[in-house]
Amino acid sequence: MTPHPQEPVQTVIRRPTGALSLFVDTLWFVQSDRLSLRGTNLPMLHGELMFNFSEFFSIQPLGAQPANTGHGSWFSGLQTAPSQSQTAGRHETLGVLLKPWGLFPLTNVPAHAFGQLFVSGEAVLGPVIAPLTDALQQARSATGKLDILERFLSDRYVDSDIPAYVHYAHSFLHRHPFRNGIVTELCRHLRISRKSLTGAFRKYLGLSPGQYVRLLRFRAATDAMAARPDLSLTDLTYQQGFFDQAHFIHLFRAFAGMTPGAYRSFIRAHQQASVGLPETSSPSFIHHTG
Incomplete structure (x- = not known):
């Protein structure tokens, strides 16, 4: 794939405070009017909840068929193998990088049940994910979107704990x-x-x-x-x-x-090369060119 000229990438990173910081490492938002990128994502020490409103975005285990190409959300746990991602056209994603133990208190699903899959938000959280996704898409600013996501997470983690x-x-x-x-x-x-x-x-x-x-x-x-x-x-x-x-x-x-x-x-x-997306700078992302 030959990259097209890139438009500026808006990236907003937020570190939670208080009780939420016990379960969440980073909230993030990325937007670009045109972004063409594909690469390999190396395993991280984070689970993730991600929302996609891009023209085209896919992520899947290495060698699998493209998945999650449409608008929506998905969860992933700690990975032990690389995955592939690709985006093209108008790009807008946001999400949350969870602490290693953050998945079960958020979803009430044992973390091992996620395996190496990227599981749709609807399959995990049921009907509550649709109004959240709509609110995130309709919010006009990055700050507004992250505020909505942070409130949702705070409500879900109320009274949560781990041993x-x-x-x-x-x-x-x-x-x-x-x-x-x-x-x-x-x-x-x-x-x-x-x-x-x-x-x-x-x-x-x-x-x-x-x-x-x-x-x-x-x-x-x-x-x-x-x-x-x-x-x-x-x-x-x-x-x-x-x-x-x-x-x-x-x-x-x-x-x-x-x-x-x-x-x-x-x-x-490509030392420290980055397109502005969270975890796409070394050492977590291998950018494929050509």
């Missing part, structure tokens, strides 16, 4: 470098069984503790490569705590669908 040990586990795995047996060590700290921890992770995060650790390691590696594209893969392998390059390449390819070397080449050629 304290899920917060602790998330923090523990972020703070401690990876080592063999780290999940077992976490269970000892929490004084719960691995089975109990796995059940909580699947319900609130959609992944097992082991899968979540692998996702954390992948994100740490992409962040490190984006920050230091000159770092050799050998140095990066051991800096990130991998036993050898074969293990590193295997994990990276599983999440990104490409080798670390191919990803680093992209970073070097």
